Amino acid sequence: MKPKGDEINEFDDRIDTKTELTLNETLKLLLRSVKLLASVRTLFFCKVGLAIISLLPALMVPWLLKIVVDQVVLQSPFDTETVPFPPFMIPLVSSLEGMSPSGIMMTIVIFSFFMMALFGLRAPAAEQAEIIGAPQGFDAATQSEQALSAGGSATNGLWGLIELLLTIRMTQRLANDLRSTLMGRLSRLEMTILDDQRIGDSIYRVMYDAPMLPEICYRLTLRPVLIVIGAILSVYVLKFSYGEVAPELIWASAAIMPAILLITAPLSRITRRVNQKSRAAGSATTNSVEESIDNIKAVQSLGGSEDDTRVFDEKSSESFKRHRHTVLIDGIVKILTAFCTTGALAYAFILITDEVVAGVLSPGDYAVLFGVFVGLNSSAQVVGLYWIELQKNVAAVRRVFFFIDHTSELDREARPMAPLTNKVSLEDVSFSYPDGRQALHNVNLELQVGQTIAIVGPTGAGKTTLAYMLPAYIRPTAGKIQFDEQDIAKFHVDDIRDDVTFVFQEHMLLSISIKENLLLANASATDEKIF
Incomplete structure (x- = not known):
């Protein structure tokens, strides 16, 4: 269908x-x-x-034009107007009463220049977005x-x-x-x-x-x-x-x-x-x-x-x-x-x-x-x-x-974790991807702090998946991972990653010195810590 x-x-x-x-x-x-x-x-x-x-x-301009046409061009007195001016025009009209047409025009011009400087x-x-103000x-x-x-x-x-x-x-x-x-x-x-x-x-x-x-x-x-x-x-x-x-x-x-x-x-x-x-x-x-x-x-x-x-x-x-x-x-x-x-x-x-x-x-x-x-x-x-x-x-x-x-790794309820000092252990860990592919099945492994371990296997054996689990990039679908008897599923990812350094297969370096690249992670690091 x-x-x-x-x-x-x-x-x-x-x-x-x-x-x-x-x-x-x-x-x-x-x-x-x-x-x-x-x-x-x-x-x-x-x-x-x-x-x-x-x-x-915008409300005043038409009434200014009316005054120019009726009182300046046609020279009609204000007291002959059958149509009342709106309230906001009364102060200006009152000041113009009794003036000659040329005086009215001069006052309107001066007032217009003032309005032009202030309001244009x-x-x-x-308009909120001036889409015609610049080419787009x-x-x-x-x-x-x-x-x-x-x-x-x-x-x-x-x-x-x-x-x-x-x-x-x-x-x-x-x-x-x-x-x-x-x-x-x-x-x-x-x-x-x-x-x-x-x-x-x-x-x-x-x-x-x-x-x-x-x-x-x-x-x-x-x-x-x-x-x-x-x-x-x-x-x-x-x-x-x-x-x-x-x-x-x-x-x-x-x-x-x-x-x-x-x-x-x-x-x-x-x-x-x-x-x-x-x-x-x-x-x-x-x-x-x-x-x-x-x-x-x-x-x-x-x-x-x-x-x-x-x-x-x-x-x-x-x-x-x-x-x-x-x-x-x-x-x-x-x-x-x-x-x-x-x-x-x-x-x-x-x-x-x-x-x-x-x-x-x-x-x-x-x-x-x-x-x-x-x-x-x-x-x-x-x-x-x-x-x-x-x-x-x-x-x-x-x-x-x-x-x-969308759900992210920050949405998990978690509490602070004590620093890792002894070992990392995997107990009956399994993982399946959303499309159904199973990458790991009942893995049991113990990693001591200070120990160097190589994980070897053919493409698709689950090496990367296993490595992703240590910094909690992905979580087991079954089993658990512990840092010193602490189940990392219960702790915040930032605390977990404070104890894990992960170097990706495809890394990126900026065109600067190695030291400057390292300082991007910790700008306050001393030379002693770096070397």
Whole structure:
């Protein structure tokens, strides 16, 4: 019988084979990601304060344009206005009353220069990750590198610079903390798991999957807060000033966000799936590179370079094909949101111009209404992509949390062990690998401290397996190993390894002196201890 889709080993995954996420599992991952903000809560609350204040320029700009059109160009007095100014504009309007048109214009120019220096007078929807700020690659790996230092603000100027730098610091701290946690767990996996886990896949998870976590945190906290606050303020301003003049516009502006979210939400599952496959294909390519470099001498000596190149080419092509699938989904979502927002803008344009032609609204009101509605449309487009973009990051974070949660040698309950002074004994020790292969059967052996012992046997006899048991890289499936009558199954691996020095068959030395290589293990070691 054919296995289920999420159990098929499409790429190089041997351990992480169940990749499909249900809605409930997705929500749990999102909640778990947000909890990590506790480690940067001071930076986070500073970011929230800066971001909320940065929404104000976007609300003020349309009203400044209205004053320029009505009071400067058309020279209409403030007391003839039928549409009331919102409360946050009252101090400025009060200071402008009684001035000549040229005086009003000069004051607006000076005020605008001040706002430009402080906020930049930029007014799009708030962005957390500035993906258009610098060139990025077209695959998950290079995009993740930029995500590691992502930051943004709804403004420019001095305020935006401060917010940008603070966000970058917070992003890097979140991502690097997660990277360190994941690397610590991967390095302490059981030896039988390490044998099956590809090195390239581990590199991909640490380097490219982990940096996607901060964006999840922002999308679930900052992004919705800013969008909702901005939308509520915009709708409130419209209702306050134009609620009786153009009620249809108020209803249209309030309905556009939930409408777009309902249209794009059904695509969330397929988005998770294609992004998971894209990342799995990318990690398979990384595996191919790592294995080729690690075995380059054997490959070249046996004339296997062409086959090695062909394998890499196939995996690289598959990776880019999977990435194109993600681009296709993005394109569909953007087309749907653009169709909705364009229709809403067309409706608003017709409604507003009709009211201006009929004399109900002034030309300055057109600048305010259309400007605010364009801002709402930008926020609506962000909302349309909101849940879909989350699915991309969930696919990456799932791969990270999988190995953070995976059983490791650190998860065993253990207590401190007394130092080894006498002997190591193996009593009826047997071991079978997860695939059923039995490497050892009822081994009884006693090793005295200071004794030199050679274990000899053909390939597959269990020599390496036996050696792995002494530092507890693997544990017996039957029998026990004792250090001075202490069963090591009950003790912590760090205490066990303090008594065992293990030199692997394939060792690695850095291009420095032997002494400097030894000092990597104990930087405070004296020459007497080394020699």
